[in-house]
Amino acid sequence: MEEIIKLSGVNKVFKSKNGETNALSDVNLSVYRGEIIGVIGFSGAGKSTLVRCINALEVPDDGKVTVLGQEVNELKNSELLKLRRKIGMIFQGFNLLQQKTVLKNVTFPLEVAGMKKKEAVWKAVSLLEEVGLAEKIKAYPAQLSGGQKQRVAIARALANDPEILLCDEATSALDAETSAQILKLLKEINEKRGITVVIIAHQLSVIRTACSRVAVIDGGKLCETGTVEEVFSDPQTSAAKRLLAFEGDEL
Numbered sequence: 183m184e185e186i187i188k189l190s191g192v193n194k195v196f197k198s199k200n201g202e203t204n205a206l207s208d209v210n211l212s213v214y215r216g217e218i219i220g221v222i223g224f225s226g227a228g229k230s231t232l233v234r235c236i237n238a239l240e241v242p243d244d245g246k247v248t249v250l251g252q253e254v255n256e257l258k259n260s261e262l263l264k265l266r267r268k269i270g271m272i273f274q275g276f277n278l279l280q281q282k283t284v285l286k287n288v289t290f291p292l293e294v295a296g297m298k299k300k301e302a303v304w305k306a307v308s309l310l311e312e313v314g315l316a317e318k319i320k321a322y323p324a325q326l327s328g329g330q331k332q333r334v335a336i337a338r339a340l341a342n343d344p345e346i347l348l349c350d351e352a353t354s355a356l357d358a359e360t361s362a363q364i365l366k367l368l369k370e371i372n373e374k375r376g377i378t379v380v381i382i383a384h385q386l387s388v389i390r391t392a393c394s395r396v397a398v399i400d401g402g403k404l405c406e407t408g409t410v411e412e413v414f415s416d417p418q419t420s421a422a423k424r425l426l427a428f429e430g431d432e433l
């Protein structure tokens with residue numbers, strides 16, 4: 183199996199007036215092409231820092247991050263830009279351009295990548311069809327529900343046909359039913375496109391529903407990785423046991 187993402191010995195320390203935080207400590211993780219992997223942990227465990235290292239929004243203090251065979255922190259700016267087009271990202275807050283229509287939110291990254299306007303519109307419409315939002319192309323983000331906003335964000339993230347989709351708490355702002363619909367859509371996209379999906383969540387149900395494998399992160403340390411069945415039914419480390427024994431769904 184091809185390791186599409188590989189983190190080896192990754193350390194990240196944040197220094198502030200109040201001292202140092204070991205956001206990531208010696209993290210080793212392999213993500214395989216085509217899988218949906220979940221990363222789960224309590225608030226502050228280092229989940230967002232971990233995904234931000236994948237597209238070099240954070241640079242580790244030590245260790246190596248390899249994506250699609252390239253060491254991301256060794257790349258020149260132009261090479262990094264190219265690699266980032268292969269990595270889509272969606273967030274809890276959707277991060278849509280409020281002053282632009284749904285269609286323009288999706289054509290924007292295509293035009294930035296150099297696509298002609300007509301072609302960009304054609305492609306954006308087909309992406310919006312793919313996420314089930316074709317009838318809203320002229321709407322503005324403020325006129326959409328949370329689930330619809332996330333669908334626009336997914337269409338935008340898919341604009342440049344990425345090979346990897348990073349989802350940082352993508353369903354955390356949504357109610358349970360809408361969250362399930364978005365996870366279903368992510369699964370369909372994974373199956374249809376063969377895209378590799380990394381889902382960060384602090385809700386156990388999200389990982390259970392959507393992922394085949396899971397990595398458990400606690401206090402910056404990646405303590406356990408395995409299939410969802412393995413880790414949920416028989417966690418090996420005390421950190422994973424503690425996390426998965428948590429009452430309720432929200433960590």
Ligand SMILES: Nc1ncnc2c1ncn2[C@@H]1O[C@H](COP(=O)(O)OP(=O)(O)OP(=O)(O)O)[C@@H](O)[C@H]1O
Nearest residue numbers: 196198203205224225226227228229230231232384
């Ligand atoms: N830019 C930063 N400067 C200083 N500290 C930071 C910075 N980014 C993250 N941290 C700290 O690093 C740790 C890990 O943060 P991170 O955002 O990765 O956690 P998380 O698991 O995503 O949490 P949440 O579930 O709340 O989103 C936290 O203690 C956080 O306060």
Ligand SMILES: [Mg+2]
Nearest residue numbers: 229230231350
């Ligand atoms: Mg986070």
